[in-house]
Amino acid sequence: MTKTLMLSGESRLSFIERVTAALRPFLRGEGFADAAAEHVELAAAEAVANAIQHGNRGAASRRVEVTCVSREDLLTVSVRDEGPGFDASSIPDALAPEHLLKPSGRGVLLMRTLMDAVEFATHPRGGTVVHLSKQKHAVPPSTQEKHHV
Secondary structure (H helix, E strand, O other), X not given: OOEEEEEEEEOOOHHHHHHHHHHHHHHHHOOOOHHHHHHHHHHHHHHHHHHHHHHOOOXXXXXXXXXXXXXXXXXXXXXXXXXXXXXXXXXXXXXXXXXXXXXXXXXXXXXXXXOOEEEXXXXXXXXXXXXXXXXXXXXXXXXXXXXXX
16 A cells, blocks of 8 residues: 655745654654654655755745655655756765865765665756655664674
8 A cells, every 4th residue: 555745845944844744643654663764754854955955045936845655665755846956976975084074965975874775866847856765664774783793
């Protein structure tokens, strides 16, 4: 069975709170444990912040669309902006020595750490879409047991 949650809002940082507030019960209802749900919420919040700040460049006249699709074994959160788009391969490595002390630039790294897959695409109607995917019922990285041989 597939369940979908769709949200759309102006490019204002207050939209992030609306997204996380709607995601929380949706994720719990889909069986995500608290830690895994928090990972999804944080990654989605980062994606929405990037859509507002970098994609739409803060233009309140542009919108951000969030679609969360839950299937039997996979959850996907897609965040679309209405900006000019960008080349995802141009994102600097946040862990490179020249970027370590910068106050920003770690959102994509955080999304990739918290989610199972992160993909960027150009939307047919313009803008960029980031797809964040997480297997359902997967054990969050912070709670996985480490085995020593």
